[in-house]
Amino acid sequence: QKEVEQDPGPLSVPEGAIVSLNCTYSNSAFQYFMWYRQYSRKGPELLMYTYSSGNKEDGRFTAQVDKSSKYISLFIRDSQPSDSATYLCAMSEGSGGSNYKLTFGKGTLLTVNP
Amino acid sequence: GAVVSQHPSRVICKSGTSVKIECRSLDFQATTMFWYRQFPKQSLMLMATSNEGSKATYEQGVEKDKFLINHASLTLSTLTVTSAHPEDSSFYICSASRRGEPQHFGDGTRLSIL
Numbered sequence: 212q213k214e215v216e217q218d219p220g221p222l223s224v225p226e227g228a229i230v231s232l233n234c235t236y237s238n239s240a241f242q243y244f245m246w247y248r249q250y251s252r253k254g255p256e257l258l259m260y261t262y263s264s265g266n267k268e269d270g271r272f273t274a275q276v277d278k279s280s281k282y283i284s285l286f287i288r289d290s291q292p293s294d295s296a297t298y299l300c301a302m303s304e305g306s307g308g309s310n311y312k313l314t315f316g317k318g319t320l321l322t323v324n325p
Numbered sequence: 326g327a328v329v330s331q332h333p334s335r336v337i338c339k340s341g342t343s344v345k346i347e348c349r350s351l352d353f354q355a356t357t358m359f360w361y362r363q364f365p366k367q368s369l370m371l372m373a374t375s376n377e378g379s380k381a382t383y384e385q386g387v388e389k390d391k392f393l394i395n396h397a398s399l400t401l402s403t404l405t406v407t408s409a410h411p412e413d414s415s416f417y418i419c420s421a422s423r424r425g426e427p428q429h430f431g432d433g434t435r436l437s438i439l
Contacts, residue, residue, distance in 0.1 A: 245427055254331070254418045254430035255369070299368060306425045311357065313428060315368040 214238050217300055217316025226325050230287040234300035234316045237281065241302040241314070244276050246285045249297045249318065258298075259285065262306075290323045297321070328352050329421050331431030339439055340411060346404045346434045348419030354399035355421035359428060360392070363416045375402050409438045 217234045224230055232246075243262045247255035259274035261267045267274045275284040283302075287294055300316040328351040336344050348358055357376050361369040373394050375381040381394035391413075393405040402421075406413055414437050420428040 243427070247430070252416075252433070252435065254329075254420075254432045257327075257427055257429060260427045306427075311422060311428070312359075312371060312374065313369075317368045 214314050215300065215302065215316045218319055219317045221320040221322060223322045223324060224290055226290060226292060226323055228290050228323070230290050230294070230321060230323075232285045232287075232298050232300075232319050232321070234283050234302075235281055236283075236302060236314075238302075238304070238314070239278075239281065240304045243303045243306055243311075244274070244283050245301040245313070246272075246274055247299045247301060248294075249299060251296075255299055292323050292325050295322045326352050327426075327429040329419065329429045329431040331419055331434055333434060334432060335435045335437075337437045337439065338409065341408055342438075344406045344409055344436060346406075346417055346419070346436075348402045348404070348421065348431055350400045350421040350429075353421075353423055355402075356399070356424050357422050358396055358402040359420045359422075360394060360402075360404050361418045361420070363418060363433070365416075369418060372404075406436065409436070411438045414438045 215236045246259040249255045264276050264278045271288045273286040297318040297320050299318045301313040330349045332347045360372045363369050372387045373381045373383045375394050375396040377396050377399050383389045396402040418433040420430045422428045
């Protein structure tokens, strides 16, 4: 079993839809959780960063962490064509220094159709 | 804030050439920089972790003599692919972080060895 599982999609939705992206993990030592967005031929861009169970909201994006179930989600409200990208979940055991190695999911390719 | 610049964005060169890629944190001092490799439609694969002023820590299977990493200052790390061959063609991405904060990524370097 891989440490982080993420459905690679592809996921195609109409503009304005609510998008739900998910990752599960097996390592209970993971404490920090991130979502990155990666456009084609670009580096990943940090969207959300959290280290506690519960919800964190930033504009149209909501990150949800459930440490008891080892499950994280990213919700995108009112999705736009510009949200079309690959979304990567990432997690680590600690922050800073060598403890901050990230373990990535495979990424989910999202297309938002106008 | 937290801008990471990577240069060059694209390199095409002949087999046997050595190629240097620079990674700079433009508006913060990075305690740690990371180098990744990404194959098409795959997630990021960590190659090495680099702390300023000390030797890089390479992941298993990554040849340290092939991929030379120098982290001379808190804002600059370089990756040199020595005597590059076609199998080294890939998308190389760096990231930088301060202690306690998430990684921020550069826009990557697409390396093509002919």
